[in-house]
Amino acid sequence: MAAVAALTSCAEEPGKSGGKSGDAITVGLTYTPNIQFAPFYVAQEKGFYKSAGIEVNIRHHGAAEDLFGALKRGKEDVVYAGGDEILQARAKNLPIVDIATVYHKYPVALLVPEDSDIKKPADLKGKTLGTPGPxxxxxxxxxxxxxxxxxxxxxxxxxxxxxxxQAALKGDRVDGVMGYTNNDAIAFKESGTPVRALNLSSEGGGQALVGPSLGAKQATLDKRGDDVRKFVDASLRGMQYTIDHPQEAVKLSQKYIPGLRDKGRQENALAVLMATRPLMRNDNGELGYIDPQVWDKMADFMYGQGLLDEQIQAEEAYDAEYLPKS
Structure with missing residues (x-):
């Protein structure tokens, strides 16, 4: 998710959590440090990983690094990536498996000026729409x-x-831009440009996309399944704590996000986090839940749109066995 680069530059390398079993689990949090990764920072700082008996390294990629490069090379055990991106990787013969859903509501929307005549997806006909790239x-x-x-x-x-x-929409070069509701929409508001978000509809089939998730190679799951389960459980504890204590989560994230001790950046981070919290739970209030129906819809949609090199069986791309047992 390139939008997560909004607040930061490269950060100091955080220390390990003090687990006692086996080698450390290295989690790749894509791009630069950002408050949207607060659940992992919180899990580290509150000792959730340590109490689970595992050692965890938090690793940020930087904007130029290939999303799955470190995972392929064995430098990461788990990576933060979209379920849709995981499906694409599997179509390119990377045996990666989704083990937990981070955002249950797809975080991307079309952002349009408040007075725009775009009210529904059918209104996009003939409009000029901006997106970072294909x-x-x-x-x-x-x-x-x-x-x-x-x-x-x-x-x-x-x-x-x-x-x-922002420049494209403010300069009237486009009628709307694709962006993240918990980041780009906040940036527009803070810059004094009010926008509306045209979201994907869960009823119309648009929500047949799986957003940010946690993925691991099958070989890692086969070899270190118990450690991965502990990692997922502790990370979801960090997510729940972040939802319940957003202001403390911002404070705990200061160690990881350069410049976050600045009051203005703290206010921005809190606004982003407040917009992120609703994305983390499904309609039943569950964290991490993997929805097979959405995965099936996504596999069909992405293949039909030419986004996959080959048809993928969705059930091969996820495994709910690494989620905490209720």
């Missing part, structure tokens, strides 16, 4: 919105604008 969750979300409106990319004017959403 990749990642912003692009997948755009395709899903268009399909929900009975449209294809040929029915709109799609512009690849890089990560210049």
């Amino acid at each position: 990749y990642g969750e912003t692009y997948f979300g755009l395709l899903a919105l268009l399909k929900e409106g009975g449209l294809t990319p040929k029915d709109a004017k799609v512009k690849y604008i890089g990560f210049t959403q």
Whole structure:
């Protein structure tokens, strides 16, 4: 998720948690440190990993690193990535498995000016729509919105604008931009540009996309399944604590996010975190839950849109056995 780079530059390398069993679990949190990764920082700082008996290294990729590169090389055991990105990786012969859902509501939407005449996906016909490029969750979300409106990319004017959403929308170069509801929408608000979010509909099939999740290679799961279960359980504890104590979560994240001791950045981080909290639980209030029906819909949608090199059986791409037992 490129949007997570908004607040930060490279951070100091955090220390390990003091577990007692086996080698450390290294989790790759993509791009630069950001408050959206607070559940992992919180789990580290509150000692949840330590109390689970595992050692955890938090590793940030930086903006230029390949999403799954370190996982492929064995430098990471678990990676934070979209379920849709995991499915693409499997289609390219990377045996990665989704082991927990981080966001249950897809975090991408089309952001339009408040007075825009775009009210529903069908209104996108003939509109100029900006997205960073033909990749990642912003692009997948755009395709899903268009399909929900009975449209294809040929029915709109799609512009690849890089990560210049604010400049493109404020400069009237586009009618709407794809962005993250818990990051880009906050940035627009703070800059004095009010926007509305056209979200994917769970009823119209647009929500047939799996957002940020935790993935691991099958070989890692086979070899270190118990440690992975402990990691997932402790991370979900960190997620619940972050939901319940957002202000403390911002404070605990200061060690990981450069510049977060600044009051203005703390206010921004809290706003982002408050917008992130509703994404973390499903409609039943569950954390981490993997929904087989959404995975099935996503596999069909992505193959139909030409986003997969081959048809993937969705059930091969996830495994709920690493979630805590209720």
